[in-house]
Amino acid sequence: MLGMKTRKKSAMLLLTAVMSISLFGCSTNSTAGNAGQSAGEGSTAAAAQPTETAGGKLVLYSAGPQKLADNIVSGFTAKTGIEVEMFQGTTGKILARMEAEKSNPVADVVILASLPSAQALKADGLTLPYPEAANADKLNKDWSDTEGNYFSSSASALGIVYNTKLVSTPPTSWAELATPAWKDAVNIPDPTLSGSALDFITGYLSVNGDQGWDLLDSYKANGVAMAGANQEALDPVITGAKSIVAAGVDYMAYSSKDKGEPLDIVYPEEGTVISPRPAAILKSSQNVENAKAFIDYLLSDEAQKLVADAYLIPGREDIEASNRANLKDIPQLKVDWNWMSEHGDETAARFSEIFK
Amino acid sequence: MKPVVLDNNRIFRRVGVILALFLLTISIGVPLLLIFWQSVYPDGQWDWMAPIRTITGHHLSGVLLNSVWLGICVVAVTTLLALPLAWMMAKTRMGQHRWVDVILMIPFMTPPYIGSMGWILFMQKGGYLQQWVSSAEKWSELFFSFWGMVLIMSLHLFPFLYLLLRDALIRIGGNLEEAGSVHGAPAGYRFRRIILPLLLSSYGMGIMLVFVKTIAEFGTPATFGRRIGYYVMTSEIHKYISSWPIDFGKATSLASVLLSVCLVMWYMQSAMSRKFTYRLVGGKGQRSKRYSLRGGAGWLCGIYLAVLLILSVGIPYFSIIAASTMKLRGAGLSLDNVTLDHFRDLLSWGSVSMKAIGNSLGLSLAASTVAVVIGTGFALAIGKSSSFMQRVIDLFSLLPNTVPGIVMVVGLILFWNSPWMPVTLYNTYGMVVLTYVVLFLPYTVQYVKSSFTQIDGTLFQAGQVFGGKPLYILRRILVPLIIPGMLAGWMMTFTIATRELVGSLLILPPSMQTSATYIFAQFEQGQVSLGMAMAVVTVGMTVLMLLGIELLNSKRKWNAS
Numbered sequence: 001m002l003g004m005k006t007r008k009k010s011a012m013l014l015l016t017a018v019m020s021i022s023l024f025g026c027s028t029n030s031t032a033g034n035a036g037q038s039a040g041e042g043s044t045a046a047a048a049q050p051t052e053t054a055g056g057k058l059v060l061y062s063a064g065p066q067k068l069a070d071n072i073v074s075g076f077t078a079k080t081g082i083e084v085e086m087f088q089g090t091t092g093k094i095l096a097r098m099e100a101e102k103s104n105p106v107a108d109v110v111i112l113a114s115l116p117s118a119q120a121l122k123a124d125g126l127t128l129p130y131p132e133a134a135n136a137d138k139l140n141k142d143w144s145d146t147e148g149n150y151f152s153s154s155a156s157a158l159g160i161v162y163n164t165k166l167v168s169t170p171p172t173s174w175a176e177l178a179t180p181a182w183k184d185a186v187n188i189p190d191p192t193l194s195g196s197a198l199d200f201i202t203g204y205l206s207v208n209g210d211q212g213w214d215l216l217d218s219y220k221a222n223g224v225a226m227a228g229a230n231q232e233a234l235d236p237v238i239t240g241a242k243s244i245v246a247a248g249v250d251y252m253a254y255s256s257k258d259k260g261e262p263l264d265i266v267y268p269e270e271g272t273v274i275s276p277r278p279a280a281i282l283k284s285s286q287n288v289e290n291a292k293a294f295i296d297y298l299l300s301d302e303a304q305k306l307v308a309d310a311y312l313i314p315g316r317e318d319i320e321a322s323n324r325a326n327l328k329d330i331p332q333l334k335v336d337w338n339w340m341s342e343h344g345d346e347t348a349a350r351f352s353e354i355f356k
Numbered sequence: 357m358k359p360v361v362l363d364n365n366r367i368f369r370r371v372g373v374i375l376a377l378f379l380l381t382i383s384i385g386v387p388l389l390l391i392f393w394q395s396v397y398p399d400g401q402w403d404w405m406a407p408i409r410t411i412t413g414h415h416l417s418g419v420l421l422n423s424v425w426l427g428i429c430v431v432a433v434t435t436l437l438a439l440p441l442a443w444m445m446a447k448t449r450m451g452q453h454r455w456v457d458v459i460l461m462i463p464f465m466t467p468p469y470i471g472s473m474g475w476i477l478f479m480q481k482g483g484y485l486q487q488w489v490s491s492a493e494k495w496s497e498l499f500f501s502f503w504g505m506v507l508i509m510s511l512h513l514f515p516f517l518y519l520l521l522r523d524a525l526i527r528i529g530g531n532l533e534e535a536g537s538v539h540g541a542p543a544g545y546r547f548r549r550i551i552l553p554l555l556l557s558s559y560g561m562g563i564m565l566v567f568v569k570t571i572a573e574f575g576t577p578a579t580f581g582r583r584i585g586y587y588v589m590t591s592e593i594h595k596y597i598s599s600w601p602i603d604f605g606k607a608t609s610l611a612s613v614l615l616s617v618c619l620v621m622w623y624m625q626s627a628m629s630r631k632f633t634y635r636l637v638g639g640k641g642q643r644s645k646r647y648s649l650r651g652g653a654g655w656l657c658g659i660y661l662a663v664l665l666i667l668s669v670g671i672p673y674f675s676i677i678a679a680s681t682m683k684l685r686g687a688g689l690s691l692d693n694v695t696l697d698h699f700r701d702l703l704s705w706g707s708v709s710m711k712a713i714g715n716s717l718g719l720s721l722a723a724s725t726v727a728v729v730i731g732t733g734f735a736l737a738i739g740k741s742s743s744f745m746q747r748v749i750d751l752f753s754l755l756p757n758t759v760p761g762i763v764m765v766v767g768l769i770l771f772w773n774s775p776w777m778p779v780t781l782y783n784t785y786g787m788v789v790l791t792y793v794v795l796f797l798p799y800t801v802q803y804v805k806s807s808f809t810q811i812d813g814t815l816f817q818a819g820q821v822f823g824g825k826p827l828y829i830l831r832r833i834l835v836p837l838i839i840p841g842m843l844a845g846w847m848m849t850f851t852i853a854t855r856e857l858v859g860s861l862l863i864l865p866p867s868m869q870t871s872a873t874y875i876f877a878q879f880e881q882g883q884v885s886l887g888m889a890m891a892v893v894t895v896g897m898t899v900l901m902l903l904g905i906e907l908l909n910s911k912r913k914w915n916a917s
């Protein structure tokens with residue numbers, strides 16, 4: 001009996017040893033997870049006393065065009081010497097990752113593609129205000145937080161994107177998409193997956209009230225299909241399976257068009273919604289100084305030029321893009337961001353219920 | 357002397373069981389418990405009604421029925437596809453063409469959403485088929501229906517069932533059938549009374565895994581299902597996990613329903629398997645009769661194989677390769693629209709894509725090797741599932757296959773990133789390996805178990821009678837007999853790990869990509885051609901590697917049947 005017990009014990013010991021070798025042995029580059037561990041005892045304490053200054057690293061979670069993010073990161077590193085570790089994904093994926101990491105946050109700065117999401121982060125007390133950010137005063141006031149919780153360094157407008165091989169006279173209003181000419185030929189991005197599509201729908205409803213749903217109901221009746229996130233909705237239009245994306249993000253259309261794909265975009269005359277892309281420092285950040293330097297860089301002339309080159313609308317009002325329609329050329333709906341923020345969930349739910 | 361040997365064996369086994377239980381608890385049990393904890397403890401308050409409210413307050417029954425119905429139909433179609441093929445490859449001269457096995461692994465290696473994309477690009481309005489054959493306009497869009505989805509998923513999963521069935525048929529060997537024939541049984545009777553009962557245990561395990569894979573699959577419902585408006589449980593779960601507001605509680609409540617369905621399946625399968633497991637690999641040598649297939653039968657088999665290959669590999673890969681070599685996707689199929697630029701971009705030295713490929717290969721090698729070592733241990737500890745504890749291990753080791761990958765991964769993150777852990781593995785290379793091992797452990801366990809349960813105990817007794825010590829018996833009798841199972845498990849883990857997406861998306865450290873996340877990112881970024889090129893490169897590399905292994909393997913003794 002005694003023999004068996006010691007055997008068990010030694011087996012457990014052996015097991016632990018094997019486990020540590022097989023599991024931890026491979027983690028050669030485990031610095032990312034462990035570096036902040038000792039410093040992160042209390043997130044508020046960490047926020048109060050920045051642990052690092054120049055040099056060091058920054059963890060960035062970024063939604064949106066990857067090339068732009070890559071360019072911004074390399075520009076930032078070249079300027080400050082700070083190494084950036086980046087996770088690239090959609091807004092939904094970034095939020096999911098943040099939720100999973102809730103007890104042990106990793107990210108310092110997030111760039112999202114949806115303003116209401118940033119408002120929610122602020123409301124949950126997850127953001128770190130940085131009102132003294134350089135050039136923050138030049139930002140479009142409607143898109144950024146007055147207390148400096150988030151800064152919209154870029155934006156995209158939503159329009160009617162169409163295949164030029166299939167469409168010779170593009171529709172000029174949102175209502176026209178419900179006419180028989182466009183039966184079964186239109187895609188609309190899924191607002192539960194695309195923050196910008198949700199912005200369009202809630203924005204339209206915030207202007208038109210409950211009557212706004214008539215437009216969406218007539219879309220459904222005309223065979224408008226709900227199709228994934230933005231790129232997924234756009235792809236069938238590029239290949240010609242569908243003719244039009246309603247509420248498509250414009251920078252994707254511009255960049256595809258520039259490559260030579262048969263695409264173009266119109267902004268309906270009754271106005272559209274512009275979807276800002278906010279960046280925020282997280283309160284749990286362990287590299288606060290670096291995070292602040294990053295926000296400063298995002299709002300600098302250099303980075304804003306990169307934004308414009310990526311076919312996005314620069315967040316600063318004093319910088320213009322030469323390759324696309326600028327803010328002043330796009331007819332806008334007078335949307336109510338607070339209403340949109342509050343009614344996002346139920347709108348998305350009702351929309352998916354109708355379009356399923 | 358004899359009782360001591362037996363005692364040693366028993367202790368050996370018991371230690372194995374305890375070891376396995378411990379490992380499974382920390383790698384699978386605790387993470388899943390944390391998930392359930394989240395579902396009953398939403399917003400920091402204990403609320404055991406929360407999952408029930410989610411399930412009743414959500415139009416769940418329809419979605420659940422959709423999932424189950426899809427699973428049943430896919431099981432039926434995979435059976436139709438796999439059973440005749442398994443018989444051909446086991447019992448006729450066609451079995452000599454070992455390359456067929458490797459080619460048939462291609463669908464399984466292809467990420468499901470890529471395969472679906474291939475079909476969509478081929479069949480849609482203005483798609484490749486219509487560009488080729490303009491008369492197809494009238495019917496090709498009919499493909500976008502429930503049965504189209506069943507076909508896509510079946511073509512993706514049938515190789516899995518086929519391999520299990522073929523191995524089982526080979527093990528049955530020819531002598532039993534010959535015995536039947538000597539006693540005057542006609543072919544139909546022999547099939548019904550000899551082959552079928554002996555096949556049932558492997559078939560049961562196979563269809564259970566196919567069913568579970570189908571209802572836990574996310575890629576095809578997300579690409580094809582969304583397009584035809586067919587929603588299943590995984591799409592609902594994914595919605596709560598990947599879009600604002602994130603609600604792990606709701607997701608886990610739904611996941612627990614999915615899990616329950618899978619557990620019922622598992623219970624039915626294990627009951628059936630206990631009833632129908634027979635010792636097939638005994639001390640006597642085996643001969644198997646191979647039909648030579650002349651004339652009409654041969655043609656029929658050849659045509660069947662050709663059609664199967666065209667559907668499962670030909671069409672999707674035509675689309676994938678076409679899309680990967682297109683200058684402009686809007687310009688369609690034409691020779692002046694062909695370019696190899698995407699491959700050049702992809703394979704330029706030191707590029708992000710090359711690093712992604714390197715990461716994928718390294719991670720998959722590490723994960724499959726660890727999984728084989730641990731999984732074989734588990735399979736041996738489970739043995740013939742005679743004791744309660746062994747059945748518990750069996751169930752636990754199967755769990756990662758029954759829980760949607762994304763739920764398992766969230767559980768692992770919650771566990772390995774919690775503040776009270778002495779070592780946070782999260783955000784390291786080791787975490788990715790651990791995730792892959794946990795996700796794919798069921799494969800090794802099932803493969804090794806399936807070869808182990810059919811070894812006759814008399815072989816070990818014979819070894820003991822001749823004075824073999826346990827280790828010697830292990831080395832000379834057990835290991836050689838289970839090596840094909842281990843190898844199959846290793847290969848399976850490796851091939852799936854190279855394309856694993858859902859877990860990688862959440863778990864890779866920032867700045868690190870694998871080939872699968874690279875492909876996904878390209879799709880998200882609108883660089884479909886680049887993504888498709890990556891799919892061609894990774895699948896191509898894996899195929900070459902498997903062909904190499906197959907070549908080495910065919911020279912070894914244990915595979916000669």
